[in-house]
Amino acid sequence: MKRVKAACICQTLHFQLKEDIDHEQAVRMVQEEVEHYKRSFERNHTQYKIVEETTQPDGSVVVKVIKQYNQSPVGDYLD
Numbered sequence: 001m002k003r004v005k006a007a008c009i010c011q012t013l014h015f016q017l018k019e020d021i022d023h024e025q026a027v028r029m030v031q032e033e034v035e036h037y038k039r040s041f042e043r044n045h046t047q048y049k050i051v052e053e054t055t056q057p058d059g060s061v062v063v064k065v066i067k068q069y070n071q072s073p074v075g076d077y078l079d
Contacts, residue, residue, distance in 0.1 A: 006075025008066050010051075013037075015061045027059035034061050041067065049078045 015033050017026040034053075041048045048067040055061050068074050 004072050006077060007069040007072035008074055008077040009069045010066050011064070013063045013065070015063070017058060017060050023059065030059060030061055034063065037063070047074050047078055 015030045015037075017023070017030055019026075021029075038050070040046075046068045048065055051064040051066060053061065053063050066077060
């Protein structure tokens, strides 16, 4: 029998601007979406580590994150 000792997922997410609205409003919406994404970890009690967060020249945001997979233990992935 096998058991999961530790599990995490590594993701790179690109929060892109909506094209059909004003640029400044689109940038604000992306920033709010990124903050909402971060708060969702706390709300869902998911362990995570933001490895990198980069604002692109157009105002979009790229986030690299390592996060807990389902409810599995994270082991030393987040150290």
